[in-house]
Amino acid sequence: MCKQHFKNQHGLSIHISKMHPSIVCGVCQRNDFKNEHGLSIHMSKVHHQDSHSSGRRETELYSRKVPQHGHYHSKDRKDEKHSARQRPSTAGGHRKDGYQGRFTTTHSPHGSAVNEKCKSYSGPEREHKGDTRTWPKSVPPKFGEIHRTDTYMSEHVIKEVAKVVQASPHTVTKPQEKAGGRGKPREPLLTERSPSSLSNSTLSCLASDKSKLLTILKAGIICPKEDSKLRVDRVNVFVQNLEETISRVSDFPLELFKSGSYYDKTKIDYADEFDFMFYPKANFEADFTNCPPGFCKIKKGRTTSQDFDKMFNKDGYLVPDFFKEKMFQIFKKCIESPGFREGRRTKRKPRAPESPAFTVFYDLQLQGKPPIDIDLVPAIRVDGWPSNFRKLHAKWLSDDHAKEAMKCFHAVTKTFPGKQADGGLLWRVSFSHAEKKLINHADYTDKGVRKTIFKILKKLKEDIKTDCPGIEKFCSYHLKMFMLGFFDRHKDFSEKNEELLFNQSIKELVKCLQSGEIRNYFIPSDNILKYVPDNEKALVARKLSEYI
Template identity: 35%
Template sequence: MKKCDICFKDYKGDAGIRIHKSKAHKDEPLGGASTKDKQSKTKTTIQASYGDHQTKDFKFKCKFCDKRTETETGLRIHHGIVHKGTNYPEHSSTDKKASRTKTVPDAHGITYPEPFSTDEKGSRTKSVQDAHGGNHADDLLFKCKFCDKTSQTERGLKIHHGRTHQGTTYPEPSSTDQKGSGTKSVPDAHGDNHTDDLQFKCKFCDKTFQTERGLKIHHGRVHQDKDFPGHCYKNSTGSTAATKDPYAKSVAKEELLRSPSVPLDMMVKIDKATVTDQAIDRLSDQLEECKMSKKDSSAASEAMNSFTDSFLTELNKISKLKWFFFNSGSFYDKTRNSPDEFDLMIYPDVQVSVDFDDKSVLGFYKVKMVSTRVPELDGTVTRNDYIRPEAYKTYVFELFDRVLQKIREGRRVTKRVKSRNSPAYTIDYKAIPGKKAIDVDLVPCFKIEGWPPVAKRLDPKWISYDSVVHNAMKSCDVVCKKCPHDHPDNNLLWRLSFAKAEKMLMKHANSSGDSTFKKDAYRFIKLYICNMKDQFPGKIQKFSSYCIKQFIFTEFDNWPKKPTEEVIIQRNILKHLIEGLEERCIPNYFLQNDNVLQFIPTDELNLLCRGMKMEYEKLLGNK
């Protein structure tokens, strides 16, 4: 405890005493000395340490106490420390004559001063004048819907909302001009609107945009296979001009993944379409179609447990390495639509490191052997200790062949022929007589301890258990997925995988309690895709559950806070999916600026888009 040396009150620390003295003993000399010697000594000490405080101009005064500061930043710091429970007010400056200026270019590149002046009450206001003296800030104000606060920019309104109205959902901002118009426009120096006069036109289609950025985003989404030729813009006179931008293509791809559409919760909020009985029945029928009997589920689970035990036991007999596995896939995250989907990630007990510093190909990295020499894997390792994924996959697949020849369950297994680029060893396991064969994917991989530095930190609000997210980020893995890019080290690149994190997030998606429909929404989309695969055999091969998960996790992040009719949620999820398929873009949930659709053929995406549109119409009750 600390005591005030003037009134001897007790305080926990020096900060409390300083605040107390600034309020209760502001007329007393610093340090609380009562004698002239103490007073002189205190003043001398302070001046020696900090310089002459008394000559400084403390213009900014706190509205909650008598504290004064020289700068507004100092006042904000004081408010954040001393008055935490209150909202920061507009500051006041006691120097009514003080003004600062900084230069601001107008719409035509001419530089004008931006005055910071004080009004009669001493408050400091900011105005930006155009070339004719008009004030743009008066013409365009974004008004908060929860109080009388206005802002000159939407970003300012969002900052205000986040600080002051934290318990409410951020609404669409409204901009009001002096006539009360609810439209947003930025007039130029002559009062005209630039967006009407200047439009950027795409050279490959008839699309036009009001900004160059909009054109770049469109080009990156729709015309990815073409080089960006520069943009064409047309003005009100009909003349056109073109400019070249050598970095436009790369910028377009970056902007593509930074520009999400309207979030799901806002889409649901503005969806006023009627929920018909036909749409409700449609969703109910699909839910019944997704359900599995407990008997079928238990039988498949028991058969797979027996198969896994036998397989791993024999694998560890044949190989000198110690092998482990973890379950992944829809059966284990409780989103399966049938009891015939099982995925096993199989990895050896060896130490490897991933070269995350090489970011030349997003999502693909070189893997280096760290463990002391492993003779069994010598044929898969280069002189520099890098592991070749294709050689590793070939060796492990040969081990799998030998295992299936040894175990009793191998007599009921049929190896499925798959693409050379597939990372999985796929088998059909006829475990239950009279039932469909179980589809089992055995995926050789390496387990990587820790969360990769190139991945986003997970913070899903729809998971109520912190331990789930913590455990999900404990490790990742790398698989033998061939890199589709033309890269000098293509034969050394491994695909970074988040199979464990995907499983844990999906398994606990309904844990927050705000809705039990999240996992069903994902299962419905899987059902749509599965039905289309049956309807068009061989036409849908690249689009997988992995793509759907990356899409649906983002939808979970923007899930409606209030209870909402499930039909409305599902049709707006489909609307977002259709938008992503049309624009060839579904961002990777774990890696920034990675598009999971970039290597899927256009014909396949178009077919999927048509199928999703039909499902969307059914949920609208139109079909």
């Protein structure tokens, strides 16, 4: 008989589990559980169900049994401790058995005497949080049930794709059961592939219904803002520390320009890639004489610092390889510097010799978060807008944004792929500054869906590349140049025309690929598909044709 008083629920729980053990599994009759929490873990791990989902509380689902003569033998206690060590605890210490904060000994086998003497604790009501544990791989999903195979996939994506695919007439269904007329048609079965990377065949079967296809593609480009914010915050710390280190180790001052899909807000997945241009704070001029379209030569300006003298040739042109080598030395010295606080998390990624970027992996040091790919690109900024560039005066673009876009351009050390007399002096013209302005403000004048169409088409391109790993040269840059021209050719980008515009964009892109020509929006004489292999262009065109 107990006459003890307890200050709180925890004390009573320990007392009951040690002095009055009596919890038995209602399925396998196991009776060595320390408390209801242990039973809950046992039910979920062994019988794949919650202890409370199988029925009732202790008086109905399981019964309390007391060892012989009502005493707790030392051997039993040792067995219980050993059993407790074998049962893993739940993350965070939360109970999984539906416990609501009330614990009494109403059904103790010691009888009413114990019930009267043991002070029962009645704590505050607490909301029970659902079981969030991952089921063992041996447990198959219910037929028609979508379950997670991509740990980064949001619940919104799952719901949206489930609604669309299950409603589709093309969805594969399992044959109806024959036995006794009991079988109703099974629910549509969706494969276990992540909606963000659904097979090309799955998407193309919905091509006749553009509304459903758009819903799936839109759902695939949604990602949690919290996760992206975490990554961006870490990258901002990386860049801030890198700039501080560069200011100490560099022979000349460098400026930073943030480019890429994250900064023009066309990212379709998690923020795991960033592009940063570093250019010297000095005056340079661009020379387009006898240069192929899209390339130029860089020569010394009026007040260029003497720090660059060793990088110029005898004719006064800046040699790309010399500049690239110097900048790479600065980047390497920074990430290896003891003063660079992020150096221990940073590892250089091997790249092809002709690549213009110094690429590093930046480890977030968070479980389940892969390293971030960061491109540090040496560049030269040239102020002004040469006469051989397109003058920006599109109707969908405001005059102020057009003027801002034409303020400057950059040149990067990308190797010229063909044969040219001055090939070793050629720099690739980069319009990252103008592209960022145009894409960010594409819907400014009419609140249209230009950026949405671009992102959906970009998502479709990524799904095709996932299905066809051989596609390497055709990239988002080609889509961006195509879409800027598409914005000029069409007028009404209101939301009501989204489906029509998406369909039209696919048709026009297929024609461009078949003809082998997409013009650089800023330099119309430059065909940017020129160096994409013919077999890639044909493959992408064929895959896109399935959606028309």
